[in-house]
Amino acid sequence: MIQTGDKPLSTYPHRRDREVERNRMKAVMNNLILHLHPAKVPAPALKFTYTWGLGGLATLLTLTLIGTGILLMFRYDASVERAYASVQYLETQVYFGSMLRSVHHWAGNLLLVVAFLHMIRVFVTGGYKQGRGINWLVGLGLLLLVVAFNFTGYLLPWDQLAYWAVTVATHLLSYIPLVGGGINNFLLAGPEVGQDALRNFYAIHVAVLPAAILAVMTYHFWRIRKDGGVSQPKRKERALKLTTIPHLVQIELVAAVTLLTTLFLWAMFVPAPLEALANPSQPPNPAKAAWYFLGLQEMLLHMHPLAALALPGIIFAGLALLPWWDAREDDIGVYFRSAIGERAALIAVALGVLLPPALVILDEFWVDFPGWLPWLPTLISNGFIPLALTLGGLTAIYVLFRRALRANHSEATLGLFLFLFVSLVTLTFIGVFFRGPNMALVWPFS
Ligand code: HEM
Structure with a gap:
């Protein structure tokens, strides 16, 4: 219901004008909210601990990134000679410039974490079931x-971090069969990371991706x-509405204020970190990709590389096919x-x-298929x-859930993909904290 003010208007003309204006603003605001939400929601859907507000927080972070990104564009200079200096200028000479860059940097990193957690929430509650398969795919696109x-x-x-992380990551991309070389050529517009790559990355970052994410997000909400x-x-x-x-709106407001304050x-x-100016002839050791690719x-x-x-x-x-692979509907929302x-x-x-670190150690110190089978090409x-x-191991885990726990297909699928999500996080931790010079295994902080 749109409320335009139930109180009788003041009899004083100047106050009445102000009240009419305030009521109009309120009606516009309510209208906007009701374009995004239905007018009524089932009471159980309001339980914060069902969604943890993660989709809403991802939306807010995206909007924060676009807002702070637009402000950063006033100072940033996408040229190899001036980019680093323009960031330094922003950090040291512009009021709140360092703060602005820091908010943008951390919001970007946090968005990755929040979107990943939101996907896990949707996955463990079966939020892709009952006709929500397309939106699951849209989410993966997001x-x-x-x-x-x-x-x-x-x-x-x-800076050094930027230059070498992107060099390592684009090198990884080039291993993708058939299309990897093409993607690399398109991104770098040359054999290595240089001025053309910087211009391309900038154009994609400030124009293509914001337009794409806003369009896809709008569709996601619809x-x-x-x-x-x-x-x-x-x-x-039927649940009470x-x-x-x-x-x-009250819950969303509290979540939004808490997120922004934190x-x-x-x-x-x-x-936000800023290392020394990029130096293409001095690779750091270890040369690591950005943390989310580790x-x-x-x-x-x-x-x-082809297998990896x-x-x-x-x-x-498999994730994309999940809504069709696990179509059982009676356990949705639990x-x-x-x-x-x-x-x-x-x-x-x-x-x-436990398993990924054990396998990493085993492979590091004992397993050596190329040494054991020297007559085979390394690709094999x-x-x-x-x-x-x-x-084979993943299939065994699925079968273990089915047989040992007597899990149904949906429960075993849940176990299998949760194992994969947690393994990805564990491997990322190993890459971030336990890999040192020459990418050898090390104890962190030692
Ligand atoms: C920028 C990234 C994203 C934004 C802004 C976003 C936003 C939202 C919002 C606001 C909701 C409403 C409920 C909630 O808060 O949980 C939602 C639901 C949903 N999202 Fe996302 N989302 C994003 C990424 C994803 C991803 C990565 C996936 C999965 C691969 C996904 C799949 C879904 C599905 C299937 C629903 C409906 C869930 C249900 O009915 O329980 N979204 N999303």
């Missing part, structure tokens, strides 16, 4: 856009409404599906934390064989 945003932004400060709102468990009786204003405080005390870079240390890229490709395809699902999830998390000994073993 996740890729968020990664692309972070990746293209990484190069812009033109689909949520079209699919009948946020998923809910099946109930025999409450008005969006004020019940939902982000600004963090940005105040932890400035799980992938870790796999490259253990497998032939095929594995995430296969897993991503965290972890059931008591058996909860047990499968616990085991999956434990396996995801170090590519096909580890890939086949990994896929």
